[in-house]
Amino acid sequence: MAISAFTFNKNLPMRRRSFFASLGLLASAVSTRNASALPSNLTRADGALGAPDPANAVQTSRHYLQRIAALDRQGPELRSIIELNPEALQIAATLDAERAAGKLRGPLHGIPVVVKDNIATGDRMSTSAGSLALDGVQAARDAHLIERLRAAGGVILGKTNLSEWANIRSSRSTSGWSGRGGLSRNPYALDRSTSGSSSGSAAAVAANLTRMAIGSETDGSIVSPSSIMGVVGLKPTVGRISRDGIIPISHTQDTPGPITRTVADAALLLAALAGPDPRDPATHDAPAPDDYVAALDKNALRGARIGVAREFFTGHDEIDQRIEYALAQLVLQGAVLVDPIDLPKVGYETEEQSVLLHEFKHDLPLWLATFAPHAPIRTLADLIAYNKAHSDREMPYFGQELLIQAQALGDLDSDVYLQALAACRKGAREEGIDRAIREHRLDAIVAPTGGTAWLTDFINGDSGGDGFSTPAAVAGYPHLTVPAGLVRGMPIGLSFVGPAWSEARLLALGYAFEQATQWREEPQYIQHSSIPPLRT
Numbered sequence: 001m002a003i004s005a006f007t008f009n010k011n012l013p014m015r016r017r018s019f020f021a022s023l024g025l026l027a028s029a030v031s032t033r034n035a036s037a038l039p040s041n042l043t044r045a046d047g048a049l050g051a052p053d054p055a056n057a058v059q060t061s062r063h064y065l066q067r068i069a070a071l072d073r074q075g076p077e078l079r080s081i082i083e084l085n086p087e088a089l090q091i092a093a094t095l096d097a098e099r100a101a102g103k104l105r106g107p108l109h110g111i112p113v114v115v116k117d118n119i120a121t122g123d124r125m126s127t128s129a130g131s132l133a134l135d136g137v138q139a140a141r142d143a144h145l146i147e148r149l150r151a152a153g154g155v156i157l158g159k160t161n162l163s164e165w166a167n168i169r170s171s172r173s174t175s176g177w178s179g180r181g182g183l184s185r186n187p188y189a190l191d192r193s194t195s196g197s198s199s200g201s202a203a204a205v206a207a208n209l210t211r212m213a214i215g216s217e218t219d220g221s222i223v224s225p226s227s228i229m230g231v232v233g234l235k236p237t238v239g240r241i242s243r244d245g246i247i248p249i250s251h252t253q254d255t256p257g258p259i260t261r262t263v264a265d266a267a268l269l270l271a272a273l274a275g276p277d278p279r280d281p282a283t284h285d286a287p288a289p290d291d292y293v294a295a296l297d298k299n300a301l302r303g304a305r306i307g308v309a310r311e312f313f314t315g316h317d318e319i320d321q322r323i324e325y326a327l328a329q330l331v332l333q334g335a336v337l338v339d340p341i342d343l344p345k346v347g348y349e350t351e352e353q354s355v356l357l358h359e360f361k362h363d364l365p366l367w368l369a370t371f372a373p374h375a376p377i378r379t380l381a382d383l384i385a386y387n388k389a390h391s392d393r394e395m396p397y398f399g400q401e402l403l404i405q406a407q408a409l410g411d412l413d414s415d416v417y418l419q420a421l422a423a424c425r426k427g428a429r430e431e432g433i434d435r436a437i438r439e440h441r442l443d444a445i446v447a448p449t450g451g452t453a454w455l456t457d458f459i460n461g462d463s464g465g466d467g468f469s470t471p472a473a474v475a476g477y478p479h480l481t482v483p484a485g486l487v488r489g490m491p492i493g494l495s496f497v498g499p500a501w502s503e504a505r506l507l508a509l510g511y512a513f514e515q516a517t518q519w520r521e522e523p524q525y526i527q528h529s530s531i532p533p534l535r536t
Helices: 006-011 057-073 088-100 144-151 199-206 223-228 263-273 317-332 349-371 380-389 401-407 415-440 470-475 503-517
Strands: 081-084 112-116 155-160 212-217 232-235 255-260 305-308 336-338 444-448 479-487 490-497
Touching (some): 057 081, 057 088, 081 199, 144 263, 199 223, 212 263, 223 479, 223 490, 263 503, 305 415, 317 336, 317 444, 317 490, 317 503, 349 380, 349 401, 349 470, 380 401, 415 444, 479 503
Parallel strands (some): 112 212, 305 336, 305 444
Antiparallel strands (some): 232 479
């Protein structure tokens, strides 16, 4: 039986409960509570209306809005979208008029995109990190990447649900749940986790509720949900895309990035978002962005030296066997495998958490003062007090011990913070990725991104095993995950990790792997009990 967290509806303000019903799209949606009874035209990628016309922004936007109504708000109730953009169709109509007049804004002209709800949009939508403390709080202005998205012609369909506060609240949290948005559900198995914290972004892409999504990652928040929901996720080098406007955890590790169904779309979205921003110092020393779309090459694996990080294999025989098939495909495409390489398991987890908690305490008030000066909270202490006062709605399943730990820490000039930061940089860079790539002369490092999705558990929290996200996350280096097929009906991903600013090379390698395998399969919205047994 599927776990349900949708009793949160009765606790939400009436304006939230009635928001989607007021759109008029729900009347035309398929209405069913039984995921197994979904019409086949909704489980196919082309959806109920046939393939959308990329040259018609209004028609394309309506196509995806109807899928959101049928699959996200009804049917399997994925709850990947926390709020729809009431201006989406108006924006699409404007873009169609511009196209008719011979004007194209950029590479995303008319393409629908959804945005994680920790990224500021200076419009009628909230920017809340999933917290009821920021419900209804509209950002004072667009984040820099949203400015670039609009300039490139993207149509923002809505904001996506996430693990509240990007999963920094509790070590016993349930990924994909937020007080404002409830629980996002995995379209491959509805009672299994979406992972996080870009839960809704990856679920929406996997279910074809949008062509593209923007997530954010501190450690695993793009690549993990992308991997377990069978889509492409790219965590760029920190500074490749501006962090301006993103509700922060860590200015050392935070970065936004693309989540898409294909590597080509990830390259297209990265090309639109990448660039310098005077408000983000991490972008100042970044080299000029590459031509990521032109870099895609189905022959890119020929002669590429790929290191295999076997210390990060899962220990699950079926998953690791699937990764062995993926490695064989790399060889068939001409790659030279260096197997194994010496990249030890992470030994700086405690130091990483110290860095994140110190920086979250420091950075959150700065974001609030800039983007939400009218919000009811101004500091981390205010947030802790709000959650305590509204514990029935904000903490029905898990607490906020990480916030309390962060509040008790010192400033960024403390020895504890500085020593932890130095240990992380040394472990992830000098003694980690940089050393492995230099010693073995590698183009990239590969490993399974992680395991399959685990059962949602509101008592014990997440139970997913270790993944491969931490080395690149702590180093601030790029990490691409590409679908590597299914294990008992559940997706897994193959990770490509490289040195700083190597996004173009990783995208090329991932594209060649994707084109050779075509292993991504559409979700079927089944319950766990329907997952087929192992065939012998």
